[in-house]
Amino acid sequence: MKTRISLVAVGVLMALWGVWKLLHSVDVHGLVRLPLWLGGAVVVDDFVLAPLSIGVGWLVVNWSRRPGAHRTIGVVRATLVCVGVTTLVAVPLLLRQGTGVNPTVLPRDYLRDWLLLEATIVLIGAVGYFTLSRVRASSGDIGGR
Numbered sequence: 001m002k003t004r005i006s007l008v009a010v011g012v013l014m015a016l017w018g019v020w021k022l023l024h025s026v027d028v029h030g031l032v033r034l035p036l037w038l039g040g041a042v043v044v045d046d047f048v049l050a051p052l053s054i055g056v057g058w059l060v061v062n063w064s065r066r067p068g069a070h071r072t073i074g075v076v077r078a079t080l081v082c083v084g085v086t087t088l089v090a091v092p093l094l095l096r097q098g099t100g101v102n103p104t105v106l107p108r109d110y111l112r113d114w115l116l117l118e119a120t121i122v123l124i125g126a127v128g129y130f131t132l133s134r135v136r137a138s139s140g141d142i143g144g145r
Contacts, residue, residue: 056080072132079125083118090114 064073093110
């Protein structure tokens with residue numbers, strides 16, 4: 001019980017420190033825009049990312065119902081997760097590239113770099129998928145669902 005109380009105390013202190021840092025480092029105009037930005041993030045998550053994830057998951061599940069696909073579904077799911085996570089990380093860079101007062105803050109060609117990263121992830125996933133399916137086929141593994 002002492003551990004829980006100490007963890008809660010540390011968590012509350014860290015939250016208070018974060019609020020203090022927020023109030024002292026962001027101007028009033030930024031504090032007014034913050035709830036709008038957070039609300040926009042919730043809307044985008046609920047009405048764009050969640051349906052997209054559900055749709056892709058549905059497609060993957062239906063694809064995995066064909067004969068032999070259930071053995072390699074893990075590779076496809078891992079590839080999709082990696083693509084999704086790296087895309088979420090890259091979105092702010094892609095949207096803000098070269099804009100603002102100082103265009104040297106984001107000086108690289110982030111779209112090209114992101115496309116190369118995604119292509120690399122998909123290529124590695126495809127190699128893993130085909131390697132795994134060939135190994136399973138040559139080993140005579142006819143395992144069931």
